[in-house]
Amino acid sequence: MLEGIDLQSLLEDYFYAEARALAITRLETSASLGIIDVEGPPTNDETDIVLGYLISRLVLAAADNQALVNYVALSEALRAERFLSSETDEDLVNIVNNLGIISVEFRNDIFNLNFIDYVKAASKLREGNWKLANRGVSEGIVSLERPVLIRLMREVIRQHLEELPEAPTEIKDQFEGTLDDLKSKISKTFTERIGGLNHVVNERQAEAMKELGRFDLAKAPPCFNLNLIDLQAGVNLPHPSRFFITTFLSSLNQDSESVMRLFATAPDFKESFTRYQVEHISGKTSGTQYSAPKCDTLVSTGVCPGPNTLCRLIKHPLSYYRVMAESEKSSTVRTERILLATLNKEEYPSKLLEENTEKIGKFDFSYPSNVAERKASAAINENECSKIKAKINYFRGNVYSVDLPNEERKAWITKASFNLKEGNNEFECIPLTDWKLALSIEEAFRKSKDIDLIVKPYEINFGDNDVRKLFLAVDLVEAS
Numbered sequence: 304m305l306e307g308i309d310l311q312s313l314l315e316d317y318f319y320a321e322a323r324a325l326a327i328t329r330l331e332t333s334a335s336l337g338i339i340d341v342e343g344p345p346t347n348d349e350t351d352i353v354l355g356y357l358i359s360r361l362v363l364a365a366a367d368n369q370a371l372v373n374y375v376a377l378s379e380a381l382r383a384e385r386f387l388s389s390e391t392d393e394d395l396v397n398i399v400n401n402l403g404i405i406s407v408e409f410r411n412d413i414f415n416l417n418f419i420d421y422v423k424a425a426s427k428l429r430e431g432n433w434k435l436a437n438r439g440v441s442e443g444i445v446s447l448e449r450p451v452l453i454r455l456m457r458e459v460i461r462q463h464l465e466e467l468p469e470a471p472t473e474i475k476d477q478f479e480g481t482l483d484d485l486k487s488k489i490s491k492t493f494t495e496r497i498g499g500l501n502h503v504v505n506e507r508q509a510e511a512m513k514e515l516g517r518f519d520l521a522k523a524p525p526c527f528n529l530n531l532i533d534l535q536a537g538v539n540l541p542h543p544s545r546f547f548i549t550t551f552l553s554s555l556n557q558d559s560e561s562v563m564r565l566f567a568t569a570p571d572f573k574e575s576f577t578r579y580q581v582e583h584i585s586g587k588t589s590g591t592q593y594s595a596p597k598c599d600t601l602v603s604t605g606v607c608p609g610p611n612t613l614c615r616l617i618k619h620p621l622s623y624y625r626v627m628a629e630s631e632k633s634s635t636v637r638t639e640r641i642l643l644a645t646l647n648k649e650e651y652p653s654k655l656l657e658e659n660t661e662k663i664g665k666f667d668f669s670y671p672s673n674v675a676e677r678k679a680s681a682a683i684n685e686n687e688c689s690k691i692k693a694k695i696n697y698f699r700g701n702v703y704s705v706d707l708p709n710e711e712r713k714a715w716i717t718k719a720s721f722n723l724k725e726g727n728n729e730f731e732c733i734p735l736t737d738w739k740l741a742l743s744i745e746e747a748f749r750k751s752k753d754i755d756l757i758v759k760p761y762e763i764n765f766g767d768n769d770v771r772k773l774f775l776a777v778d779l780v781e782a783s
């Protein structure tokens with residue numbers, strides 16, 4: 304169907320307008336309703352539907368939004384499951400084997416597959432009957448009845464599409480140019496639509512989160528966010544993930560009713576079972592409030608999707624949440640902690656702190672909307688905020704601690720040290736204690752991307768006649 308079609312025509316030609324519209328319907332209905340509301344022939348032309356599917360994958364890749372990918376993957380998988388149910392046994396085997404992910408054999412009214420394929424396919428369906436031990440394995444083969452195979456295929460397709468698989472070579476060869484070129488062409492054509500899709504996803508997540516009073520999703524670690532996305536996308540979360548979500552939220556003072564309502568927004572919610580689990584884990588019925596597992600445990604049970612830079616500095620997901628709350632501290636406490644992180648002394652530098660705060664007052668993180676754009680080399684000589692574009696030349700996160708005077712405790716500060724580069728000039732920066740900002744800066748460093756920042760210079764006295772001007776990163780300017 305794609306023969307002779309180039310990307311430009313697919314994206315712009317009037318002839319493919321219907322296919323483009325179907326692509327967007329596919330994505331929009333997946334994101335908002337969890338279904339693919341695209342009618343087959345004769346309402347829609349078959350070629351348009353197939354091309355629409357291809358365009359939807361391109362838009363999805365350009366949108367770069369994992370939650371959207373997960374919603375769409377589940378909707379596509381549910382649609383495929385419906386079609387598979389209407390196939391004959393022989394055709395079902397052919398389709399499953401043609402997908403090339405697992406391979407099945409049909410004999411005596413039963414579908415057989417290798418236990419390795421089964422474990423791979425059912426890895427996220429770990430409860431009850433899905434466990435290998437409850438399925439029965441004979442000589443390395445697992446035997447499934449037709450409805451079970453079809454349900455398993457929903458899972459196989461969902462997982463496959465969640466990884467945004469590459470197109471087959473024949474299709475890839477059709478489109479010239481690097482992946483980045485392709486992505487930017489698609490992003491340009493569908494800018495508004497992608498914005499709209501991201502908005503629908505945010506709304507859907509916000510709907511689920513509004514059950515949770517003072518809980519702030521922006522402070523949650525990747526393990527919580529990704530499991531929540533899975534939950535929302537209808538993944539049957541394995542027990543360790545449910546246990547983690549429940550204990551994590553209970554530790555942050557969310558009551559079991561709120562946690563229940565969060566689980567209730569998932570498509571295959573079973574009230575009595577979930578209520579039993581949540582109330583038991585949160586201590587309402589068991590009398591024991593279980594604590595949230597440490598990172599080590601979450602890694603070994605497969606709940607952790609892989610650490611980000613902040614994760615590498617902490618050992619517990621609750622510490623992650625606490626570090627991310629740094630910007631909520633009072634400005635006096637914040638200023639003291641930033642200065643401690645900047646001065647980096649082995650002993651509490653009472654005198655230097657006093658001298659610096661006398662000169663600086665408090666670090667000010669507010670700035671006017673019409674902040675002037677400047678080169679970093681000019682901004683360093685101003686007394687106000689500037690918007691600059693720069694590269695991050697160096698970034699390192701670490702934990703600094705110092706004994707507090709007259710107290711039997713230490714101040715623990717998780718800080719991000721970094722500096723900026725503009726041409727050949729490097730600019731030292733005040734370490735960040737706000738990791739919401741630090742994570743974006745680290746990403747720009749990792750990807751060697753330019754970053755737009757609001758900065759303000761401050762003169763810091765490090766003692767021993769060492770006085771230097773450093774930039775304070777006040778905020779990140781989001782790309783419009």
Ligand code: SF4
Binds near residue numbers: 610
């Ligand atoms: S390292 Fe810890 S906090 Fe980070 S994602 Fe993994 S489990 Fe969560």
